[in-house]
Amino acid sequence: MSETLINITLDVWRQNGPADAGHFETYEAKEISTDSSFLEMLDIVNEQLIDAGKIPITFESDCREGICGTCSLMINGQAHGPNKGQATCQLHMRTFKNGDHITIEPFRATSFPVIKDLAVSRAAMDKIQHAGGYITVATGSAPDANLTQVPKEAADLAMDAAQCIGCGACVAACPNSAAQLFTSAKINHLNLLPQGQSERWKRVEEMVDTMEDFFGTCTNHGECYEACPKEISLDFIAFMNRDYVKAKIKNRKLAGQNG
């Protein structure tokens, strides 16, 4: 594929800190190579802004290969842009045509306060992880290999859930700002494995309760799955719902029991 250069117009959300009202600013990105990634295009625009003595656009990125979950842009009203199963960093300018108008906004939710411009704080998702996204293991000498047998189906399904990179696209895409897809992925990649069983019912209850402290409620639109760069399945949300009510039954305090 030969390299071509395109000119595009950007409408970028600029917000100088969390208390600022924020507004759109329009930039012309000229002679952008179709081989460059979306983030490289923003880098080029930022270089031009710096050269002109203006404040560059703040946006987040890290690995730029779709595995860290740092990049977070709402591109033309779609989290991570129009392509399915891709993070913003994997989106290339060849997806766009010469003369296109692209609107770039931050991920939005009450619990995603804007730090600056396109960078939002996703610390609320860390809170959910802290509530139970781990397993307790004895940290002595290394355990023997293959000591714990894992059925193939369980391993496959757990790996599907473990693909979640915690980018927050599900929350951004959800009209209710619900974090169900993220939380269910984090719960299920442990709940499906033998190593996660001892804390299974405590985990689902505490992670869901923490999720509900910060995020909205699921109405099963399915927007999160479409936005997810890792294509986490909606099935995990159903598994979480099932385990949550089961946990309420299992964790109920019987009469006469303390604590």
Add this chain to the structure above:
Amino acid sequence: MAQTLPNAGSDFRDPQPIRTRKKALPFPLNIWQSAIGRKWVMALTGVGLLGFVLAHMIGNFHVFEGAVGMHEYAELLRELGGGIIPRTWLLWVLRFGLIAMFGLHIAAAYTTKEISRHASDKAGYIGGEKSYPGGRDYVAANYASRTMRWTGPIILFYLIFHLADLTWGFIPSTDYVRGDPYGNLANSLGNLPVAIIYIIANGALALHIFHGAWSLFQSLGLNNPKYNQARRGLAAGLAGVILIGNLSFPILSQTGVIDQSKNPCAAETTEEGAVACFEALIHEEEGE
């Protein structure tokens, strides 16, 4: 990250909850305290209400047997319990169950909607409903799922109208006669504006069921990759059957298939008169 964010103090690392957690109530009330639990209640009451809608529709097909058949069906409902339970008692138990399911369904819907509003209303300090001023692009959410919070209230208002029309007889323009369900239905739905209300409301009901009957499987966690494909078809089928079945009443009333002229007791204006007229007709048939 810290060096690029000079003013990002502890605020960002310690996000504020959108709602305060209350003391846990004893099981099973603690299920209601969580949004997932409420969605579970919404799904279960939805199943119950769906069962009612189906039973109500199938029962109303007696209208095609004529005025006497409709009267016999109405009497059968009052006699539910086979003579062991006193007349109309079981019907009232069912009615109270229905009212409770409606109440829980609406309460769960309203409160979870409020939680979602709080989760979205400070999104990016825009204020109001969550919005992307650059335009929102729905990919998966269909028309039915996005209009649940509108079709729901439409069904509620329609239900109040429907009860006022055919159960309480509050609508003055129709000559309501208690004890003559066929005549009341024919009179009411023969009226074009009323028929239009019924058609619009049943369209809303079908849309509500189209999303609800699929969504409830997810909310209850009834998910098996083997059968997941069937869920959308089941929801669409249920919505379609209910739409066609329920629309048959206003449409056939308008076209004259259901009409007061076919009601042998149309002249009666009191409950006693109507009931006596129908009973006499039934006795006549049995006498032959």
